[in-house]
Amino acid sequence: MPCLLAFSDSQLVIKIAEKEFLNSTGFNYLYETSENLLEVIEMNSMFRSVFVHSVLKSARSASLRAITISLIAVGFLSVVGCEWGAIGYNKGYAPEQPIPFSHELHAGQYKMQCLYCHSAAERANHSDVPSLNICMNCHLVVGTDKPAIQQLSEAYNKGEPVAWKKVHLLPDHVKFNHKRHVQKYGAPQACHKCHGPVESMETMYQSSSLSMGWCINCHREKENQAPVSCSTCHY
Ligand code: HEC
Ligand code: HEC
Ligand code: HEC
Ligand code: HEC
Ligand code: HEC
Secondary structure, eight states: OHHHHHHHHHHHHHHHHHHHHHOOSOOHHHHHTHHHHHHHTOOOHHHHHHHHHHHHHHHHHTOHHHHHHHHHHHHHHHHHHOOOOOOOOOTTOOOOOSSOOOHIIIIIITOOOHHHHOGGGGTSSSOOOOOHHHHHHHHTTTTTTSHHHHHHHHHHHHTOOOOOOOOOOOOTTBOOOHHHHHHHHOTTHHHHHHHOOGGGOSSOOOOSOOOHHHHHHHHHSTTTOOOOSHHHHBO
């Protein structure tokens, strides 16, 4: 009976919210039950967007009553709709890329630095995927007999960017900041914490869940003491 489960789990979130809003000394409870919070959130996408919207709105106005009402409404919707879909956290996601670029070859075997190609990771919210100029620094002369490199040169000569498929993607309501994390841990150590063993990836894949619980667990680590209030990560 997954639909009913949604309802009883919502009450769990209410408890979490209560702790958060009534006792502003931090929220151990959310931490302890973050697994459960994530379960609640496994709803069909329509209910999810209602849920996300109302919970975040209530979180901003810090109104426990609003959060309770919206959660009851969502519980009700779930019971009525009785539709259930797991939210894919996309761990392991590895889309096929238009050109088979290998991190294993470039960053692993040839030991190229992450920041040589992704320099924005150090200075901006968003990291970047390199433009073809960077590739052509080598591939004007290297591997020009290979079909993949010919494809690359063709795009370069036409001035067309390669349509790389995005691998990591947070929902719009989440704020994320590369610079803060990369400056804190330095490259490539920082990259490894979140993106895994990139130097051995022939095809890039998502190595961490990127779930809220995953972010918060690290923020709460004793040596980090990073902020965990809702507005740290949500608009
Ligand atoms: C020679 C340039 C180059 C180097 C060096 C390089 N990358 Fe990349 N990176 C790319 C390209 C091109 C893509 C897009 C294609 C793909 O996903 O494989 C990419 C994609 C990525 C992505 C996925 C982006 C997304 O869509 O979510 C991550 C994460 C990443 N790189 C991390 C790293 C890390 C960490 C290192 C160092 C260990 C590194 N890269 C070294 C060129 C490079
Ligand atoms: C510092 C030099 C360098 C840069 C910069 C570089 N590469 Fe390479 N790349 C190499 C070398 C060396 C090889 C191995 C060539 C060989 O085996 O003939 C290679 C191989 C490749 C191959 C495999 C070709 C095949 O079929 O075997 C692809 C695809 C490729 N690179 C794409 C890219 C892309 C895309 C970029 C830019 C994001 C890039 N490279 C940047 C040096 C570089
Ligand atoms: C604290 C975790 C964390 C660290 C550290 C980190 N990343 Fe990311 N990275 C992410 C997340 C989360 C996303 C998805 C961001 C989004 O969708 O807004 C991402 C996305 C990317 C992308 C795709 C472009 C973008 O910004 O959406 C690239 C490229 C990338 N990371 C490279 C790197 C490199 C290189 C390093 C190290 C210098 C690094 N990252 C360090 C978590 C991290
Ligand atoms: C590997 C541990 C780790 C992970 C995983 C991690 N963070 Fe962080 N985060 C930190 C640390 C440490 C800081 C504080 C950095 C500093 O002191 O400058 C921080 C800071 C931040 C900040 C800046 C806070 C401010 O004061 O403005 C934001 C926003 C943030 N993280 C969001 C996220 C999100 C969203 C995720 C998950 C997608 C995430 N973080 C995952 C360790 C982590
Ligand atoms: C350290 C960063 C961080 C903090 C702090 C944080 N969140 Fe999140 N939150 C995320 C990330 C990342 C996601 C998207 C991934 C997911 O759904 O787990 C998310 C997703 C959500 C969602 C939507 C889930 C869905 O179905 O997409 C809600 C609702 C939410 N958070 C509420 C809160 C509330 C309320 C607080 C404060 C008690 C909070 N968050 C604090 C990072 C954070």
